[in-house]
Structure formats: C-alpha cells, structure tokens
Amino acid sequence: MTESAVTVENLVVTVPGATGPVRVVDDISFEIAAGNVLGIVGESGSGKSLTALSLMRLHRSPVRIDNGFIRVAGTDVRSLAERELDAFRGNTIAMIYQNPMSALNPVLTIGNQLVEAIRIHNKVSRRVARNQATDMLAEVGIDRPADRLDSYPFELSGGMLQRVVIAMAMSCNPRVLIADEATTALDVTTQARVLDLLRGLIEQHDMAVLFITHDLAVASEFCDDIQVMYSGRIVERGTAREVFEDPRHPYTLGLLGSLCTLDMELDRPIPTMPRDIAELSRLAPAIDHAALEVQELR
Amino acid sequence: MAEALTLVKEQARAQGVRRRALIPAIILIVIVAACVFGPLVSPYPADALGVGLPFAGPSWAHWFGTDDLGRDLLSLVLVGGQISLTVGLGATLISLLVGIAWGIAAAGRRGWIDTLLMRLCDAVMAIPQLLFALVCVAAFRPSVISLMIVIGLLMSPTTARMVRSTAVSELADDYVVAATASGLTRRRLLVSEVLPNILPPMVVQATTNMADAIMLEATLSFVGLGIQPPDASWGTLLLQGYAKMYNSIWMLIFPALIIVVTLACLVLLSDRLGSAFDGKKVMR
Numbered sequence: 001m002t003e004s005a006v007t008v009e010n011l012v013v014t015v016p017g018a019t020g021p022v023r024v025v026d027d028i029s030f031e032i033a034a035g036n037v038l039g040i041v042g043e044s045g046s047g048k049s050l051t052a053l054s055l056m057r058l059h060r061s062p063v064r065i066d067n068g069f070i071r072v073a074g075t076d077v078r079s080l081a082e083r084e085l086d087a088f089r090g091n092t093i094a095m096i097y098q099n100p101m102s103a104l105n106p107v108l109t110i111g112n113q114l115v116e117a118i119r120i121h122n123k124v125s126r127r128v129a130r131n132q133a134t135d136m137l138a139e140v141g142i143d144r145p146a147d148r149l150d151s152y153p154f155e156l157s158g159g160m161l162q163r164v165v166i167a168m169a170m171s172c173n174p175r176v177l178i179a180d181e182a183t184t185a186l187d188v189t190t191q192a193r194v195l196d197l198l199r200g201l202i203e204q205h206d207m208a209v210l211f212i213t214h215d216l217a218v219a220s221e222f223c224d225d226i227q228v229m230y231s232g233r234i235v236e237r238g239t240a241r242e243v244f245e246d247p248r249h250p251y252t253l254g255l256l257g258s259l260c261t262l263d264m265e266l267d268r269p270i271p272t273m274p275r276d277i278a279e280l281s282r283l284a285p286a287i288d289h290a291a292l293e294v295q296e297l298r
Numbered sequence: 299m300a301e302a303l304t305l306v307k308e309q310a311r312a313q314g315v316r317r318r319a320l321i322p323a324i325i326l327i328v329i330v331a332a333c334v335f336g337p338l339v340s341p342y343p344a345d346a347l348g349v350g351l352p353f354a355g356p357s358w359a360h361w362f363g364t365d366d367l368g369r370d371l372l373s374l375v376l377v378g379g380q381i382s383l384t385v386g387l388g389a390t391l392i393s394l395l396v397g398i399a400w401g402i403a404a405a406g407r408r409g410w411i412d413t414l415l416m417r418l419c420d421a422v423m424a425i426p427q428l429l430f431a432l433v434c435v436a437a438f439r440p441s442v443i444s445l446m447i448v449i450g451l452l453m454s455p456t457t458a459r460m461v462r463s464t465a466v467s468e469l470a471d472d473y474v475v476a477a478t479a480s481g482l483t484r485r486r487l488l489v490s491e492v493l494p495n496i497l498p499p500m501v502v503q504a505t506t507n508m509a510d511a512i513m514l515e516a517t518l519s520f521v522g523l524g525i526q527p528p529d530a531s532w533g534t535l536l537l538q539g540y541a542k543m544y545n546s547i548w549m550l551i552f553p554a555l556i557i558v559v560t561l562a563c564l565v566l567l568s569d570r571l572g573s574a575f576d577g578k579k580v581m582r
Binding site: 056058086087088089090091094095097099102103104105106107108116117120121165168169171172 | 476497
C-alpha cells in the first residue's frame with residue numbers, strides 16, 4: 001500500500017470550558033490517499049471544519065490541538081515552526097472557502113491577489129506571475145482571463161469568484177486540497193459545474209481532497225469515501241456507496257432520514273439523537289465499513 | 299425581491315450621502331484655491347502698507363476692510379490661509395503616517411507589544427493637547443515645520459487607536475484567514491491585505507485631523523506661540539483683530555469667520571464621508 005497523502009491519528013481539538021477543556025474533535029483518525037476525495041458530513045458543530053483546519057494548523061486561540069499526529073504529504077504538521085508553516089500553507093496544502101465573496105479581499109483586483117498568491121511561494125517577477133495567473137484563470141474555465149485579472153471581486157458572480165478562489169488554491173500545485181463547504185454558497189447549476197471542474201483538477205493533479213459538506217446529495221456524488229461526524233467523533237465511515245446505501249449507525253440513518261421528498265408526510269416525527277455523545281457511543285458503537293466486511297467475511 | 303428593494307434604497311441613500319458630501323468639499327476647494335491663487339491676482343500685495351486708509355471698514359475696494367497699517371485684510375487672510383492650511387495639511391500627513399504605523403504594529407503583534415503601544419496612546423491622549431503643544435513649541439522655537447511636527451505627533455494617538463480597532467476587525471474577516479491559508483506571512487498580510495481596507499476610514503480620520511490641526515495652530519498663534527510676525531496665519535490675524543476689537547470689529551470677524559467656515563466644512567465632510575463609506579460597507 002502506498003503512503004497516504006494525509007494521515008491523522010488520534011486528533012483531539014479542545015476549547016477551554018468552565019469545567020476544563022471541552023473536546024470539540026474527540027480522538028479521530030483517518031487517512032486520505034492521493035487522488036482520493038474524502039467527504040466529511042455532519043451537522044453544524046460536529047467538528048468538520050475544525051478537523052480540516054487542524055491539517056493547516058489554522059485554529060485561532062483559544063481553540064487548540066491537544067493531542068494527535070498529523071502528517072500531510074510527508075510533513076509532520078504539529079512539529080512545524082511558525083515560519084515553516086507559512087511555507088507549508090498554500091504550497092503543500094491549500095483551502096477553498098465556503099463563501100467566495102468573503103474569501104477575497106474586497107479592495108484588491110483578483111489579478112493582484114492571484115499574483116500575490118503565486119509570488120508568496122515562487123520567486124518570479126510580476127510579469128511572469130501575471131502570465132501564470134492568466135493561465136490559471138483559463139484553466140478554471142473563465143473566459144477572457146486577461147481582462148478578468150483587472151476586475152474587483154464585486155464585479156464577478158459567485159460562481160466565477162469560486163473559480164477564482166479555486167485557481168488561487170491551485171496556484172502552487174498543492175498535494176492536498178481542503179474544500180470547506182466549497183459549493184454551498186452557489187446555486188445548483190453553478191454548483192454542478194464547479195464540482196465538475198474540481199473533479200477534473202483533482203484527477204489531473206493527483207491531489208488528496210478533504211471535502212466538507214452538509215449537502216448529502218453532493219457528498220454522495222462527489223466523494224470516494226465518506227465519514228459521518230457527530231459531536232466531534234466519527235460515527236460511521238466507508239465508501240460513499242456503503243454509507244449511503246447501507247447506513248448502519250443510528251445517526252447516519254437519522255441524517256439520511258432528514259432528507260425531504262415531496263411525498264413525505266408533513267408532520268412526521270424527526271429522528272433525534274441523544275444529546276450526550278457518551279450515551280450514544282454506548283447505544284451504538286462507531287461503524288467502520290471496512291472492518292465490517294472483514295467481520296462478515298469471517 | 300425585498301432584498302433587491304433594500305439594495306436599491308441603500309444605493310439611493312449612498313448616492314444622496316455622496317451628493318451631500320459634495321457641498322462642503324466644494325466650499326473647501328474654493329477656500330484653498332482662493333488662498334493659493336488669490337494673492338497672485340489681488341491688486342493689493344498683502345505686505346504693502348497704506349494701500350487704503352487705516353481702519354477702513356468693508357467696502358467695494360477692500361471687501362474685508364483694512365487693518366491698523368492700512369493693509370488689505372482680504373489679502374492678509376488669503377496669505378495667512380496659505381500658512382494655516384500648510385500647517386494643517388502637514389500635521390495631518392504626519393499624524394496619519396505615525397498613527398497608521400503605530401496602530402498596525404499594535405494590531406499585528408497583539409500581546410504585550412499591543413498593550414504597551416496602546417497604553418502609550420492613552421498616556422499621550424491624557425495630556426491636555428494645548429498645554430503639551432505650548433511646552434513643545436516653546437522648547438523648539440515656533441516655525442511652520444516645528445508646528446507641523448508637534449501638532450502631527452499630538453494627533454497621532456487618536457489615529458493609531460482608530461487604525462488598530464479597524465485592523466483588528468479586518469483581521470477577523472474571512473479573506474484574512476484565506477490569505478493565511480495560502481501562506482501569506484503576517485507582515486505581508488498586514489501591509490498588502492489589511493492596509494488597503496483601512497484606507498476609507500483613514501480618509502475620514504484625515505479630514506477630522508485636518509480640522510483639529512487648523513484649530514490648534516490658530517489657538518497657538520492666537521496666544522503668540524505659533525506663527526511669528528512678520529508671517530501671518532489665521533491665528534495671528536485673529537490676535538491682531540482681537541486687540542483692535544473696539545474700533546474695527548471686522549479685523550476680528552473676518553479671520554474668525556474663515557476659520558469657522560473651514561472647520562465646519564471639514565467636520566461636515568468627515569461626517570458625510572463617514573456615512574458614505576458606511577453605506578459601501580453595507581452594500582458589499
């Protein structure tokens with residue numbers, strides 16, 4: 001087996017609480033192989049984003065990584081010094097944000113921002129960087145890219161901006177890409193196009209992708225593997241097909257049950273979960289489809 | 299639909315605000331232009347004695363009247379304006395340069411450096427401005443340059459505080475996190491990402507500072523520690539007019555009037571620019 005692009009072991013992220021640190025990401029481990037898309041689904045506050053931010057050590061205090069081992073493309077992330085982190089972020093690992101309107105600086109042209117992103121990690125002249133930026137915009141499917149460089153973010157539509165953000169993330173050929181709700185702010189048709197684009201880029205550049213979403217339909221279409229998170233823990237994991245066609249954990253069942261179709265009764269009860277994760281773990285242990293198969297084979 | 303409607307309303311409001319900001323701006327431009335070009339076209343050189351009768355009231359020949367030496371008061375006000383405005387502008391620039399560096403350094407570093415810089419701010423602001431300026435100007439011989447520096451430094455803590463608070467709130471924005479995620483170092487983040495976003499409130503701050511600076515210069519000159527004769531500024535004219543108040547009130551009224559109008563325009567401009575930029579923030 002080849003070494004995976006991302007390895008996370010026993011990650012614990014905490015925030016200080018009144019009665020000591022609260023574990024918002026609670027002892028999770030996972031791997032992503034190059035060229036693979038791992039989807040993390042779960043409700044708000046389940047620790048999806050905090051898990052992703054851990055890979056880049058982007059937490060703001062008082063949130064901190066308390067324990068665990070994180071390796072991204074051969075780099076032990078937790079041992080990096082501040083200065084090394086700057087070189088690591090954007091170069092080895094890049095991130096696409098939920099809201100492209102706020103992820104770009106409103107007072108600078110997108111050309112300016114792209115050129116800067118390129119020049120952070122590559123010592124090239126402005127002119128060369130500008131040419132690269134034009135190529136990148138063309139690669140993400142923006143027409144008349146040379147003209148668009150002089151546009152300000154407010155002059156472009158959401159879909160175009162997300163393409164710009166993707167171009168920026170791809171500017172240094174990262175090995176790992178984090179997409180945090182990357183298509184949530186876009187309308188459905190734009191969403192589909194942006195996802196197609198991402199798919200192409202992932203295959204072309206052989207990147208490992210951590211795809212965070214609460215849109216189950218998108219997750220089932222786009223991801224190779226799925227992890228369901230609840231209350232800081234992974235409650236079920238497997239390939240997209242396994243998790244969506246054969247959900248085992250009560251939380252996953254509830255999550256999938258929350259999807260609406262038109263023929264549903266309006267006042268049907270909504271499946272609920274125990275609030276206390278300890279109780280839930282006692283009722284239903286976490287499910288790993290890979291391990292299940294082994295068991296069933298025996 | 300409702301959203302589109304509020305957007306339209308918002309735009310109309312912003313446009314109205316912008317139009318209203320135009321009026322004080324135009325008056326200011328007229329005053330500045332008059333001070334710069336007026337003396338060139340005036341039939342009476344400001345330093346020519348006896349171009350009219352001493353103590354003559356306003357007339358068609360001398361719009362603002364004449365002073366005790368028969369000089370044309372309008373020419374004096376315009377020439378005095380050159381110095382007043384120069385000091386105002388210079389002090390404003392100094393206060394912005396020092397204040398922005400000060401505030402950005404505090405916002406960027408946080409921790410004990412932040413505390414130190416901001417307490418230093420409080421300390422400077424706690425000293426009565428006029429008293430501090432008097433002592434400084436007295437210590438370093440009053441001149442246009444020393445006035446600019448003293449007044450500029452006096453106003454920099456307020457600017458620094460403003461810069462810091464704006465920068466701190468900008469630093470919490472998504473695009474800053476995004477820039478950090480793409481590997482921007484802290485220093486470049488502050489200079490090339492945060493700084494451009496701080497400029498709009500700084501324009502507002504600059505107009506306020508300018509008003510303060512002109513006021514402070516006039517005050518210092520009025521008590522005799524500002525611009526020294528034979529140079530004249532609005533403050534020194536006010537001082538001379540004050541001495542002759544009982545027999546020629548216009549010598550007091552016109553310099554006072556020009557100061558009031560200039561300050562009022564600057565304050566109005568700063569206020570309206572402030573709400574215009576605010577509207578932009580809402581629209582974004």
